[in-house]
Amino acid sequence: MSVLTNNIDLYLRAFGTTIQLFFFSAIGSLVLGTFLAMLRVSPVPVLRAAATTYVTLLRNTPLTLVFFFFLFAYPLLKILQLEPFPAAAVALTLYTSAFICEVVRSGINTVPVGQAEASRALGLTFSQMLSNVVLPQAVRSVVPPLVSTLIALLKNTTIAAGFSVAEAGSISYSLSEQGEDLLAGLAWVAVFFVVLVIPLTLLQRSLEKRWSVAR
Amino acid sequence: MTSVLFDVPGPKARTRHRAMAVVGTLGLLALIAFVLYRFYDSGQFTAKKWEWLQYEAIQIGLLEGYLATLQAFAVAAVGALLFGAVFATARLSDHKFFSAPATAIVEFFRAVPLLIMMFLLYFGFPTIGVKMTPFVVVVISLILYNGSVLAEVFRAGILSLPRGQSEAAYALGMRKTQVMVLVLLPQALRAMLPTIISQLVVLLKDTALGFIITYEELLYYAKNLGGSLEFSRPFVPVTIVVAVMYIATCLLLTWLATYLEKRNRRSSKVAHIDTKKAEETVLVGDSTI
Amino acid sequence: MRVRTLAMVLLAGGLALSACGKEGTPTDSGQAAPSQSVAADVSVDGSPTFDAIKARGKVVIGVKEDQPGLGYKDPTTNKYSGFDVEVAKLVAAQLGYGEDKIEYKAIPSAGREQAIINGDVDYYVGTYTINDGRKEKISFAGPYFVAGQDLLVKADNTDITGPETLKGKNVCSATGSTPIKRVKDQGLTDKITEFQNYSQCVAKLDEGAVDAVTTDDAILKGYAAAEEGKYKVVGKTFSEEPYGIGLPKDDKALRDKVNDVLQASLDDGTWQKIYDATLGKSGSPATKPTIDRY
Numbered sequence: 001m002s003v004l005t006n007n008i009d010l011y012l013r014a015f016g017t018t019i020q021l022f023f024f025s026a027i028g029s030l031v032l033g034t035f036l037a038m039l040r041v042s043p044v045p046v047l048r049a050a051a052t053t054y055v056t057l058l059r060n061t062p063l064t065l066v067f068f069f070f071l072f073a074y075p076l077l078k079i080l081q082l083e084p085f086p087a088a089a090v091a092l093t094l095y096t097s098a099f100i101c102e103v104v105r106s107g108i109n110t111v112p113v114g115q116a117e118a119s120r121a122l123g124l125t126f127s128q129m130l131s132n133v134v135l136p137q138a139v140r141s142v143v144p145p146l147v148s149t150l151i152a153l154l155k156n157t158t159i160a161a162g163f164s165v166a167e168a169g170s171i172s173y174s175l176s177e178q179g180e181d182l183l184a185g186l187a188w189v190a191v192f193f194v195v196l197v198i199p200l201t202l203l204q205r206s207l208e209k210r211w212s213v214a215r
Numbered sequence: 216m217t218s219v220l221f222d223v224p225g226p227k228a229r230t231r232h233r234a235m236a237v238v239g240t241l242g243l244l245a246l247i248a249f250v251l252y253r254f255y256d257s258g259q260f261t262a263k264k265w266e267w268l269q270y271e272a273i274q275i276g277l278l279e280g281y282l283a284t285l286q287a288f289a290v291a292a293v294g295a296l297l298f299g300a301v302f303a304t305a306r307l308s309d310h311k312f313f314s315a316p317a318t319a320i321v322e323f324f325r326a327v328p329l330l331i332m333m334f335l336l337y338f339g340f341p342t343i344g345v346k347m348t349p350f351v352v353v354v355i356s357l358i359l360y361n362g363s364v365l366a367e368v369f370r371a372g373i374l375s376l377p378r379g380q381s382e383a384a385y386a387l388g389m390r391k392t393q394v395m396v397l398v399l400l401p402q403a404l405r406a407m408l409p410t411i412i413s414q415l416v417v418l419l420k421d422t423a424l425g426f427i428i429t430y431e432e433l434l435y436y437a438k439n440l441g442g443s444l445e446f447s448r449p450f451v452p453v454t455i456v457v458a459v460m461y462i463a464t465c466l467l468l469t470w471l472a473t474y475l476e477k478r479n480r481r482s483s484k485v486a487h488i489d490t491k492k493a494e495e496t497v498l499v500g501d502s503t504i
Numbered sequence: 505m506r507v508r509t510l511a512m513v514l515l516a517g518g519l520a521l522s523a524c525g526k527e528g529t530p531t532d533s534g535q536a537a538p539s540q541s542v543a544a545d546v547s548v549d550g551s552p553t554f555d556a557i558k559a560r561g562k563v564v565i566g567v568k569e570d571q572p573g574l575g576y577k578d579p580t581t582n583k584y585s586g587f588d589v590e591v592a593k594l595v596a597a598q599l600g601y602g603e604d605k606i607e608y609k610a611i612p613s614a615g616r617e618q619a620i621i622n623g624d625v626d627y628y629v630g631t632y633t634i635n636d637g638r639k640e641k642i643s644f645a646g647p648y649f650v651a652g653q654d655l656l657v658k659a660d661n662t663d664i665t666g667p668e669t670l671k672g673k674n675v676c677s678a679t680g681s682t683p684i685k686r687v688k689d690q691g692l693t694d695k696i697t698e699f700q701n702y703s704q705c706v707a708k709l710d711e712g713a714v715d716a717v718t719t720d721d722a723i724l725k726g727y728a729a730a731e732e733g734k735y736k737v738v739g740k741t742f743s744e745e746p747y748g749i750g751l752p753k754d755d756k757a758l759r760d761k762v763n764d765v766l767q768a769s770l771d772d773g774t775w776q777k778i779y780d781a782t783l784g785k786s787g788s789p790a791t792k793p794t795i796d797r798y
Contacts, residue, residue: 043224043232047239060416060465061458062423064434069458072441072704073450075711077253083713084697155328162330162427164698172334173679173698179637183339190327190335197326270580338618346622427700429615439570439610442703443579444730450707 003175003185010174015192017167021089021157026150028093033100040105051101058098063156066091071163088160096153103149107142108134140211147204151197168192259451267446268456280436281460287350287422287432291357292415298362303369304395317366324363330424332356337428349430353422361418368410372403412472416465423461433457540593540774546600551757553626554599562605565592566625566750569610570703573726573783575630577610584608587722587782588747591648591766592629594774595749598765612700613678617641620750627762628750631723633682634796643755644748645762647793648775651720652741653683656727658709659736664716666740667692673715676705683719686743702727709735720745722783729785746793763795770795 004011039051058066070091075081082090111134119129161169168189175185224232254260267273305317324332336352347355376399384394404411426435437457441450548554557563567589568575575588589608596606611619616632619625620642631651634644655675657664664673667690676697677684684698697714699705705717706727716738717724724737749766751759769775770792779790 042235043228044235044239046236046243050239050243056466057462060420060462060469062420062434062461064423064426065454065458065461068434068438068441069454072707073454075708075713076259076448076451077250077257078711079253081711081713155326158328158330159424159427162700166698169328169330169334170679170698172338176338177685179640181342183335183342186331186335186339189331193328193331194323194326198322201322201326267579272580272582276579276582341618341621348622348624429611429619438700439577439703440579442570442701442707444572445578445580448707448710 003181004188007171007175007178007180007185010171011188011192014166014168014171014174017085017165018154018157021085021092021160021165021167022150022154024089025092025096025157026153028089029096029100029153032093032097034104036097036101037104037108040101041108055098055101058095059102061095063091063095063159064162066095067159067163084160084164088157088163088165092153092156092160096149096156099149099152100146103145104138104142107138107145110141111137144204144208144211147200147207151200151204154196154200155193254451263447264449264452267440267443267449267452273440276436276440277433277456277460280431280433283350283430284419284422284432284434285464287353287357287425287430288415288419291354291361291422292418294354294358295361295365295415295418296411298358299365299369300400302362302366303373304400306366306370307373307395309391321363321366324359325367327360329356329360329421330427332359333424333428349425349428352428353425353430353432357418357421361414361421364414364417365411368407368414369400369403372407373399375406376402409472409476412468412475416468419465419468420461433460540597542597542602543600546598548599548757548761551755551761553752553755553758554761556623557599557601557626562607563596563599563601564607564609564625565596566609566611566616566619566628566630567592568612568630568701569608570701571631571723571726572730573785574722575610576726577608585782586726587649587778588629588631590778590782591749592627594769594778595627595629595762595765598768599761613681616750620752623752627758631720632748632750633720633745634748635682638750639798641753643751643753643759645751645759646748646766647746647796648749648766649722649747650791650793651722651745651747653686653718653743653745654721654724654741655738656706656709656717656719656724656735657715657738659734661715661736664738666738667742670716674713676708676714676717677719678702678705681719682743682745687718706735720747722747725783746796760797763797767795 036051036054039047040055042048067088070082070087071084074087115133115137116129119133124132157167158169160167161173166174171189172182172186175182258264302317302321305313306321308314308317333352333356336347336356337349340347380398380402381394384398389397422430422432423434425432426438429435434457437453441453442448567584568586569577569584571586571588574586575584576586577584592608593603593606596602609619609625611625611628611630613631616628616630617638620628627645629648632644634647638644655664655667655670663669670687670693672695673693674695674697675687675693676699677687678701679698684696687693687696697705697708699708702717702719702723705714708714709717717727721737721739721741724735728735728737749762751762766775769778775792776790784790
């Protein structure tokens with residue numbers, strides 16, 4: 001307990017950074033992921049292929065390697081200098097968006113063919129059909145797995161600790177510098193994560209239950 | 216290609232699609248050309264930055280790192296499958312005595328980030344006299360995390376089996392353990408194979424985290440090689456080569472999954488299982504990321 | 505292990521067929537360090553570490569692999585070189601273990617105590633500053649060298665001239681190291697970048713993402729010498745860093761033995777020879793340390 005009370009500042013600051021990092025990369029990957037999903041269902045083969053390639057590459061690369069690239073290899077290309085925090089956010093965004101793309105795409109695929117056919121028969125345009133008929137239905141099967149992807153993202157932010165971002169994963173380094181009890185200190189970090197993740201899990205389960213009945 | 220969204224395109228739509236294809240291709244080519252130009256312009260394609268590939272010691276070093284990655288993966292994969300089977304069974308037990316702690320353990324390890332788990336084992340446990348090598352730490356953390364996820368996968372698989380399976384087994388006079396081990400688990404395993412393999416891909420990728428606690432695997436070697444001054448810091452070439460190694464290995468595993476799934480579908484031995492329902496349950500339970 | 509050997513054989517075979525494996529180094533930097541004679545029949549009574557070494561038949565030494573001039577592993581030959589490595593070899597030789605019976609293990613700064621506590625290494629020689637915090641977890645023989653914290657900047661940098669000019673500058677150092685703690689404690693700057701090792705920091709200095717790298721002058725000189733003309737060491741040390749050999753705590757017998765070895769090498773000139781062959785190449789003279797038998 002004393003580890004926590006003595007270093008409460010450190011914990012709050014670190015978890016604050018974690019949540020910021022989570023927030024930025026969540027928004028980024030939701031936008032990019034949805035965009036990629038749109039490409040993957042688009043009628044233009046080139047765009048589909050491009051999005052598929054992206055998703056395949058990113059899904060099969062360790063996140064750590066993506067981080068490694070953005071922190072060390074990317075700066076050598078001298079395109080735009082990034083501080084460690086934005087670089088970490090970009091790495092997390094690029095990685096997570098590949099997973100979000102898959103979630104959204106499989107959500108769209110769960111909508112029965114008849115729905116789209118019926119809307120076309122009614123004379124709706126493609127965008128009307130997507131926004132008024134297909135997407136509202138897809139959301140129900142998309143949101144629960146989306147929440148668990150975001151939970152994974154929250155946990156993945158800890159990897160940034162190895163790349164000079166002072167978030168929750170780096171608490172152990174600071175505690176070690178101060179010679180604190182690492183076992184208790186890290187156990188508290190774990191507890192914090194459980195506290196952050198469990199409500200999200202519960203939310204996801206209740207959403208899933210409610211919507212699976214409605215379907 | 217999803218046929219949900221589109222009608223057969225008419226002449227106008229076809230023209231539009233062609234225009235979009237041209238714009239899309241040009242845009243992509245421009246992007247790729249820009250990146251390649253940046254690579255070239257910043258000297259990433261100079262011979263000096265790629266020379267390292269020729270040295271025998273480095274080839275062996277890369278291979279050793281790769282083998283260390285595979286070693287951790289193999290041990291952890293077997294461990295995680297066992298852990299998953301045991302805890303899925305325990306969670307489905309009728310006795311609160313088994314199911315309650317199993318639920319707590321699975322939920323806990325799923326919520327704690329893998330890296331924190333590794334730190335806890337590597338930096339925390341030695342203070343109470345439990346010492347482990349980086350390899351053991353990597354393997355144990357991978358087993359605890361992925362095992363917990365797999366436990367949920369197995370559980371969803373078992374729950375998706377038709378009730379008749381267990382009812383018939385009970386009617387034959389089997390004990391609970393027999394029903395689980397002989398009837399339910401093997402079927403669940405087959406039904407969930409694609410999901411299990413994609414979780415194993417996750418496990419393979421997560422071995423890369425070991426480099427932060429100095430487990431000398433592929434990425435660890437790559438990090439040092441990338442910074443070597445003899446070849447004027449070949450970070451970009453090294454990242455490319457290592458990424459290719461990881462992606463190839465993961466794709467191989469994924470192809471294995473697809474192949475097994477196809478074979479599984481063809482096999483008439485398997486009772487009709489609502490695979491789709493089971494997969495949905497899992498997708499919801501925990502995404503494989 | 506057998507799998508690894510098999511794969512190694514396969515690879516070697518493949519390479520022999522395709523003949524694409526190059527040997528040797530791209531830059532021939534043959535450092536002529538003095539070879540040491542291996543002592544025979546050494547016994548260190550009451551040292552559990554030494555007993556473990558004996559049982560194993562070889563000695564496992566923790567070193568750095570990315571510190572040019574101190575502890576550096578050549579990726580093309582896998583050979584270690586540098587001042588720290590030579591000191592490690594000297595101690596091993598005096599314990600009765602020649603070069604063929606040494607296994608080096610590269611451990612970055614943040615993992616040093618843990619590696620010693622875990623017993624991953626028998627002893628550690630790698631820019632390891634003796635301080636009281638660490639003495640609670642492990643013990644130190646030596647010091648075998650006294651360094652001081654300094655700053656490495658680009659050769660054309662003129663506005664960083666010492667620790668007091670760091671305000672607002674982005675400073676990089678290694679996670680869990682003494683220098684970073686000092687920068688934090690003294691509030692020299694609030695822009696701190698941390699990586700696992702100094703090579704990553706120097707890479708960041710090279711690309712211009714950080715303004716200075718701070719750590720012991722010995723380490724910085726190694727980098728300045730490795731890429732001549734690119735960087736300079738500011739030259740105003742603001743600390744004293746006695747480098748010790750990290751040993752398991754409470755192994756007093758081994759500590760005394762290692763201290764004796766170091767003292768003897770200081771007295772008979774071996775130490776000086778080692779220095780001249782490695783760090784001495786940077787041009788700065790050596791000050792002999794005084795062994796501190798606490």
